[in-house]
Amino acid sequence: MPDEFTFLTALRAIATHPAAAGLADDTAQLGVTTGTLILTSDTMVESVHYRPHDPPESVGWRLAAVNLSDLAAKGATPLACLLNYSLSGDGAWDRAFLHGLNDALTRYAMPLIGGDTVAMPAEAPRSLTLTAIGTAPAQVPLRTGAQPGDTLWVTGTIGGAAFGADGQPRDLARYLHPAPRVAEGQALAPFATAMMDVSDGLLIDAQRLATASGIALTIDLDAIPLALPGPVLDAACAGDDYELLFTLPDGIEPPVPATRIGAARPGSGLALTAGGTPVPRPSRLGYRHG
């Protein structure tokens, strides 16, 4: 049975930032300086965005990571967050979730300052929301800024969190504890013409970037940095990478490790090549939740 009092006590032990004021009021008070805030909010639903048998510490970590990854893609510096939590089922699960969440919030210096805790009807799936606030860099790279002639890059490797034929993540540690590219995003923001994180799959996210920018993208499948050996299309269509996908003006090198995987040109849509020849696009470019 969920125990709201125990949960709220554990929550208060995490929310030690002055802006939280011990969660004793209905609101948080956050000091800000003149500039731009980056705001993002992600909801994870049991059996939709995570598996019921995933370790609860991992679900907490991932809820923080998906929001941090959105901040990273804008080059933002994490400032604070709010948690909306639904108590349902096992109280030990809730406390383990908080441990994992707190690990990520501590690691990325994003203090929890408020939110809401509600009890769900019996048997209802948990629905977990984190709202993250960051301070924007001087120049915020949007999805919309890619220009014909830009080069296309991705940080890290792709496909590690993909599910293998055995129904398990190919790299379990990476699936359970993705590392949002916060520092890399900050370093890239002054140079990137467009940037977004890869959450639903490299190809589907690249197509979204192309559509938002009103350009065409060509991706060289041979260039995609794979997390593990295996079919490149499986990796490029799998979700949960949390790498950064970005465009740079031709001739500009990224200030952090990244791999050049393609280029932007006039037109629309996404084209693939391998060995220098066009390759048909798979019918399904990535993962769409629900």
Add this chain to the structure above:
Amino acid sequence: MPDEFTFLTALRAIATHPAAAGLADDTAQLGVTTGTLILTSDTMVESVHYRPHDPPESVGWRLAAVNLSDLAAKGATPLACLLNYSLSGDGAWDRAFLHGLNDALTRYAMPLIGGDTVAMPAEAPRSLTLTAIGTAPAQVPLRTGAQPGDTLWVTGTIGGAAFGADGQPRDLARYLHPAPRVAEGQALAPFATAMMDVSDGLLIDAQRLATASGIALTIDLDAIPLALPGPVLDAACAGDDYELLFTLPDGIEPPVPATRIGAARPGSGLALTAGGTPVPRPSRLGYRHG
């Protein structure tokens, strides 16, 4: 069946503020000036915080109103909000919800700038979260500031949204479309030593204010301004009033219409009087969701 594309189209039609950037990115960009932001977030769950047969327009209005009421209690000026919405069941319900939400956001000038939309597993109850951001007044009245000798006040009337013996709200319009006291909160903030909104019931919320401030409160039941004729304890223990409860230094009159209902003294807890004599406290002081 929920239709995510139709819903997102309707959402974009509402999110016209520049900070939303057409909801085309994963984040919103909000310009701020040096000062303090007030942040609050409330989640409403189907069958817990609203009745499945409540009109969806009203659920949308109320989700905005509960958050605006929290901002009002700190004297904040609404700045922007994010919606986390779970699609489940009837798509017409979702669109009617958005109409009601938009009515309230327009009325109280709190533009929608971002959030997240997720699909729920079949048959799961909807879980709806709004996160509201406001700019703080020069002096933010917390729950913690009441002093012995302060007078205790409440805006408006109490008990209108209470459920009668017939299982229906006594004042249906007030239940369906509560009016958060945003302007009153702004006017009161410079004077109130403590302030909070009355959401779960006058008595339980007064007790929370007493506990947070480390003082005792005495409430004169005869003084409570009733929305409708009826037993005062029923009204004072019912939720969903969304009035403001606040303390003032003795001798200070509120700058907006309000009723003096009691006083603070050294000690702890909540005491009731009627006709000048102590009255036993009811065993249940208010409504606690879930």
